[in-house]
Amino acid sequence: MDDLGDVSTAKDDTCTRTTYADNTAKNILSLPARSEAVSVKCSATPDRKTQVLADERTSYDNLAFGAAPTKGDATKTERLTSHNGTTGTYQVTGATTYDAYGRPLTQKDAKQIGTTDETKTVYTETNGLLTSTSVYNALGHATVTDYAQAWGMSKSARPTRTASAPTSPTTRWAA
Numbered sequence: 001m002d003d004l005g006d007v008s009t010a011k012d013d014t015c016t017r018t019t020y021a022d023n024t025a026k027n028i029l030s031l032p033a034r035s036e037a038v039s040v041k042c043s044a045t046p047d048r049k050t051q052v053l054a055d056e057r058t059s060y061d062n063l064a065f066g067a068a069p070t071k072g073d074a075t076k077t078e079r080l081t082s083h084n085g086t087t088g089t090y091q092v093t094g095a096t097t098y099d100a101y102g103r104p105l106t107q108k109d110a111k112q113i114g115t116t117d118e119t120k121t122v123y124t125e126t127n128g129l130l131t132s133t134s135v136y137n138a139l140g141h142a143t144v145t146d147y148a149q150a151w152g153m154s155k156s157a158r159p160t161r162t163a164s165a166p167t168s169p170t171t172r173w174a175a
């Protein structure tokens with residue numbers, strides 16, 4: 001998408017392109033794979049050494065960037081930190097794992113990548129219905145959200161309460 005700004009000069013032109021991670025066989029057609037903004041109009045070829053304003057990309061289902069997603073769980077996000085004109089260098093800005101239902105289990109932000117720190121979510125079900133979620137931060141402190149059982153999966157929640165983790169959160173679910 002072009003933004004030409006002042007049409008009398010090319011100096012303020014930008015182009016933002018969003019590409020999608022499609023899997024037509026699974027009817028996955030709307031997941032963003034990459035958003036790149038460059039400081040030239042879209043019909044021009046950017047010099048990626050100097051003309052990339054932003055480049056953020058998402059990988060799905062623990063597959064490499066660009067692979068067709070199989071479920072559509074966003075497992076890794078990255079941003080371009082430098083480009084030598086041929087190859088870009090990306091920094092991992094986020095990593096997420098999911099359960100079989102596609103619910104996030106663990107999340108790492110850019111600072112937590114490569115460390116053991118992460119945010120963990122534990123889902124508690126009663127008779128097959130979600131009754132609470134406990135989100136543990138890197139310190140093991142939990143924010144618990146209770147759901148009214150009669151409402152089942154309703155997003156309407158009681159006010160959240162905070163509590164310390166009664167046990168190490170890593171023991172709360174099977175690997």
Ligand SMILES: [Ca+2]
Nearest residue numbers: 004005006009
């Ligand atoms: Ca312009």
